[in-house]
Amino acid sequence: MVTMENYEEYLLLHADGELSEAEEKALEAFVAEHPEVRKELELYMTTKVQPETGMVYAGKEQLLRKPARVVLLLQWRNLAAAAAVVALVGFGVWKWLQPNTTNITVVQINNNTINTTAPTDTFTRKQEPVREAVAGNDQPGPERKKIVPALRPKTHHDVLKQTKTEVQRESLAGIEVAHLKPMAGVAVSAVPRTIDVSVPAVQLPESQDEESDDINKGLLARLPIKQEGINTIASAVSNKIEKVKSITDNIKNTDLSVRLGNKELFVVRF
Amino acid sequence: MELNDYNACVHQWADPLFRFACKCTGHEEDARDIVQNSFEVLWQKRKDVMREKAKSFLFQVAYRQSVDNYRKKRRISFNEVPEQHDSIGPGNPDLKRVLERALAQLDEQARALVLLKDHEGYSYEEIARITGLNDSQVKVYLHRARKTLKEYLVKVEHII
Numbered sequence: 001m002v003t004m005e006n007y008e009e010y011l012l013l014h015a016d017g018e019l020s021e022a023e024e025k026a027l028e029a030f031v032a033e034h035p036e037v038r039k040e041l042e043l044y045m046t047t048k049v050q051p052e053t054g055m056v057y058a059g060k061e062q063l064l065r066k067p068a069r070v071v072l073l074l075q076w077r078n079l080a081a082a083a084a085v086v087a088l089v090g091f092g093v094w095k096w097l098q099p100n101t102t103n104i105t106v107v108q109i110n111n112n113t114i115n116t117t118a119p120t121d122t123f124t125r126k127q128e129p130v131r132e133a134v135a136g137n138d139q140p141g142p143e144r145k146k147i148v149p150a151l152r153p154k155t156h157h158d159v160l161k162q163t164k165t166e167v168q169r170e171s172l173a174g175i176e177v178a179h180l181k182p183m184a185g186v187a188v189s190a191v192p193r194t195i196d197v198s199v200p201a202v203q204l205p206e207s208q209d210e211e212s213d214d215i216n217k218g219l220l221a222r223l224p225i226k227q228e229g230i231n232t233i234a235s236a237v238s239n240k241i242e243k244v245k246s247i248t249d250n251i252k253n254t255d256l257s258v259r260l261g262n263k264e265l266f267v268v269r270f
Numbered sequence: 271m272e273l274n275d276y277n278a279c280v281h282q283w284a285d286p287l288f289r290f291a292c293k294c295t296g297h298e299e300d301a302r303d304i305v306q307n308s309f310e311v312l313w314q315k316r317k318d319v320m321r322e323k324a325k326s327f328l329f330q331v332a333y334r335q336s337v338d339n340y341r342k343k344r345r346i347s348f349n350e351v352p353e354q355h356d357s358i359g360p361g362n363p364d365l366k367r368v369l370e371r372a373l374a375q376l377d378e379q380a381r382a383l384v385l386l387k388d389h390e391g392y393s394y395e396e397i398a399r400i401t402g403l404n405d406s407q408v409k410v411y412l413h414r415a416r417k418t419l420k421e422y423l424v425k426v427e428h429i430i
Contacts, residue, residue, distance in 0.1 A: 012413045016387055018394060047419035049293075049369060049388040057288035057302070063280045063309045065273055 002030035007037060015044040082258040082265070089256065096247050271316040271324060279324045280309060287332050290389060293373070294336035294382050304335045329386065330400045337378045337401075372422035380415035387412060 002010050002023075010027045013019045019027065031037050256268040271279075287308060291301035308331040312324060319327050373381055379401075386392045386400060394408045401408065 009413070012416055015416060016394070016412060017391070018409075043420050043423060044416060046365065046423055047369070047372070047416050049373060049384055050366075051286070051289055051389040053285075055285070055289050055292065057284040057305055060280055060284050063284060063306065064277050065313060067273055 002026050004034075007034075008040070011037075011041050011044045014041070015048060078258075078260045078265075085258075086256070086268075093247070093251070097244065271319050271321050275321045275324070276313060276316055279312065279321075279328070283325050283328055284309070286390065287328050290329065290382075290385050291332050291336050293385050293389075294333075294378060296374075301336075304332050307335060308332045325390075326396065326400055329390065329392075333382055333386075333400055337382050368423065368426050369419070372419045375418060375422060376415050380411055380418075383408060383412050384415050384419070 007027075007030060010019065010023065010030070014024065014027055031041055258265045258267070284305060288301055288305045291304040292298055295301055295304070308328045311331050312319060312328055315327070373384065376384065383397060383401070386397045392400065394405050394412070397403070397408045397412075398405045403411070
């Protein structure tokens with residue numbers, strides 16, 4: 001019920017349009033009974049802000065969204081096809097190269113085996129001449145022991161350390177080092193000395209001449225591979241090398257063109 | 271909401287949203303940014319927003335940006351609000367300007383509430399959802415704003 005105490009709230013609710021139909025009628029009746037309230041009602045109704053419909057947002061088209069074009073899908077399809085082609089070509093090349101590298105690895109292992117028994121002439125050990133090498137003598141073939149001069153002077157500290165460990169036997173990169181005999185007075189003199197190093201006398205395959213063929217044959221003979229197997233491997237390797245070479249030549253003369261419709265996106269030249 | 275619904279929202283609500291933001295911030299350029307951002311958010315959330323809720327969603331985003339972001343700036347200057355020279359509709363142009371100045375007396379939140387009520391015709395409940403206030407707060411703040419506007423009009427009653 002509208003009264004003089006609460007009529008203002010009714011006026012505000014009326015201005016806000018929040019009165020029910022019954023409340024509207026009650027307020028209307030109250031205003032009719034109290035004409036002095038009508039002026040206040042009109043004032044509240046005046047506070048209602050009217051929208052300025054002439055104020056518009058310029059550039060609505062920039063807010064609009066366009067449907068995703070089919071071209072985009074086609075582009076994805078073409079890109080996927082191009083990627084598949086590149087992947088296939090790459091896989092093919094890799095597949096061709098894969099067995100070759102395997103064979104080369106086998107040969108490399110053989111070479112390494114040879115190399116490990118080959119001399120590394122520049123390898124040096126410190127001090128202690130005198131003793132003959134003990135280890136490595138069980139290896140057949142033309143091996144010789146070599147005395148290599150020390151590259152750096154032996155210091156007092158080194159000598160002391162070495163005398164503490166007494167006889168040492170070191171093996172590094174397939175080279176057997178002779179026992180080191182501690183010598184009294186060496187620490188005092190600190191004179192550079194040489195040690196015995198067991199160095200095989202086989203030369204590197206690259207530097208071998210006709211005379212070293214026998215040596216090489218001897219090394220090959222020591223390998224746990226039959227001569228026929230070696231020949232088979234060698235011929236297989238040479239065949240694969242020829243194939244790789246031909247593939248490489250083909251690739252060098254091949255262009256990969258990726259096209260989107262009639263438009264050429266890019267060309268891959270090998 | 272699909273693409274067509276979104277574009278329909280642009281045509282239908284870009285202008286009201288721009289007017290709301292313009293009145294709230296007092297800056298046309300800021301209002302344009304708010305409209306762009308609001309529609310950008312609507313586009314990103316279009317899968318989650320029903321077509322019939324899009325208007326409330328847009329005004330909710332615009333309200334946050336207008337009121338929350340600009341509240342600290344305190345740079346409302348209604349001198350920069352573009353003057354409306356035509357299509358004002360029925361009424362006294364002088365009263366229109368007085369009411370504009372009266373509106374400028376309100377804080378950003380109260381102004382936004384008045385605009386949501388008078389321009390868009392939202393109920394207290396709908397305004398509460400948009401602004402994050404409760405129904406009672408909306409009612410109290412709106413009545414307080416309306417009284418302020420009325421008092422300002424009474425002071426310049428000679429114009430009216």
